[in-house]
Amino acid sequence: MKFNIKPISSALDTAIKSKIGSKTKPLGALGKLETIAFKIARIQQTLIPQLQHPTIIVFAADHGIAKEGLVNSYPQEVTFQMVMNFLSGGAAINVFANQNNINLKIVDAGINYDFGKIEGLIDTKIAMGTENYLLTTAMREQQCDKALVKGAELVQSIFDRGSNVVGFGEMGIGNTSSSALLMSMICNISIVDCVGNGTGANSEQLELKIKTLVQVLEKHSHVDTTNPLELLQTFGGFEIAQMCSGMLKAAELGMVILVDGFISSAAILVAQSINKNVLDYAIFTHHSDEQGHTKMLEFMKVEPVMNLGMRLGEGSGIAVSYPIIGAAVNFLNKMASFESAQVSNKVKP
Ligand SMILES: Cc1cc2ncn([C@H]3O[C@H](COP(=O)(O)O)[C@@H](O)[C@H]3O)c2cc1C
Numbered sequence: 336m337k338f339n340i341k342p343i344s345s346a347l348d349t350a351i352k353s354k355i356g357s358k359t360k361p362l363g364a365l366g367k368l369e370t371i372a373f374k375i376a377r378i379q380q381t382l383i384p385q386l387q388h389p390t391i392i393v394f395a396a397d398h399g400i401a402k403e404g405l406v407n408s409y410p411q412e413v414t415f416q417m418v419m420n421f422l423s424g425g426a427a428i429n430v431f432a433n434q435n436n437i438n439l440k441i442v443d444a445g446i447n448y449d450f451g452k453i454e455g456l457i458d459t460k461i462a463m464g465t466e467n468y469l470l471t472t473a474m475r476e477q478q479c480d481k482a483l484v485k486g487a488e489l490v491q492s493i494f495d496r497g498s499n500v501v502g503f504g505e506m507g508i509g510n511t512s513s514s515a516l517l518m519s520m521i522c523n524i525s526i527v528d529c530v531g532n533g534t535g536a537n538s539e540q541l542e543l544k545i546k547t548l549v550q551v552l553e554k555h556s557h558v559d560t561t562n563p564l565e566l567l568q569t570f571g572g573f574e575i576a577q578m579c580s581g582m583l584k585a586a587e588l589g590m591v592i593l594v595d596g597f598i599s600s601a602a603i604l605v606a607q608s609i610n611k612n613v614l615d616y617a618i619f620t621h622h623s624d625e626q627g628h629t630k631m632l633e634f635m636k637v638e639p640v641m642n643l644g645m646r647l648g649e650g651s652g653i654a655v656s657y658p659i660i661g662a663a664v665n666f667l668n669k670m671a672s673f674e675s676a677q678v679s680n681k682v683k684p
């Protein structure tokens with residue numbers, strides 16, 4: 336798949352900065368809100384940006400490795416059980432998305448469960464979970480390709496229905512391990528520094544998780560670390576692959592991309608090694624408590640909107656931070672300027 340992601344033009348940069356600077360406040364006094372407003376105005380190439388039909392997509396899939404219980408504290412069934420919970424409106428992401436009027440889409444990217452016909456679940460299923468990467472690659476090449484196509488198509492359909500801001504959340508027991516493996520390969524950071532407690536591993540479980548992932552890396556020591564698609568195929572999950580191509584498609588369409596925590600960030604880490612420009616369209620909504628997230632964010636040289644010590648996933652960080660992002664757009668559009676409000680500006684020396 337090819338994505339044509341335009342580098343963002345800097346033609347409006349001075350005008351956007353000057354509009355932010357003209358508002359009735361001391362220069363820079365809205366802190367990070369100013370950075371966010373600047374970024375969104377730049378993505379949309381306008382001085383009056385709008386957030387239309389915000390949508391969070393929760394991509395769910397299973398991981399072969401999770402059947403073994405070597406890297407995960409909760410059993411694999413929790414993936415489909417949580418998806419049922421999403422569909423009946425009881426999960427954290429439902430509560431926060433509802434609170435902030437964000438559309439929510441729940442996607443079966445490859446859950447190890449047969450849902451039959453079920454209302455509200457989008458079917459982009461590639462298989463009943465990935466293979467166990469201790470034994471073989473997580474995906475076959477065609478499966479990875481298919482996942483990439485489906486993720487991009489889904490984001491295209493959301494764009495076609497009028498959305499210009501899309502968040503990427505996930506559910507998949509074991510997916511902090513896939514994310515840590517991808518991070519270790521792409522960032523060239525020791526796996527020990529990429530692995531974290533996930534859903535709450537204790538010290539013994541963490542040790543086993545690290546030991547297992549070291550074995551996985553030994554098994555796949557010939558993988559080409561400069562080939563993001565091979566990495567995705569070897570260590571990825573179907574939800575991570577679909578998020579990755581969905582993000583690339585969103586950037587191609589000029590949408591604002593909202594990134595969640597560790598796993599969502601791992602998806603854009605792969606995406607940016609396919610096309611660096613994707614980062615220009617992305618807002619990292621929160622800093623997760625998952626151990627590897629700090630170094631992953633540093634690698635991409637990005638600063639998230641907030642840090643509430645959250646480590647959940649599902650897109651929850653996106654939904655919670657959304658009012659802050661809305662505030663950034665609102666001040667840019669609605670605050671008076673020194674001139675319009677007839678307020679004296681800073682005394683020039
Ligand atoms: C009840 C429950 C709800 C969740 N919602 C998101 N996750 C999060 O935890 C999983 C990753 O952690 P690990 O790699 O340790 O399995 C993902 O499914 C992620 O979204 C959850 C996990 C659980 C148990």
Ligand SMILES: O=C(O)c1cccnc1
Nearest residue numbers: 533596597623646647648
């Ligand atoms: O940061 C996340 O997204 C995260 C961290 C731990 C477990 N699940 C998700």
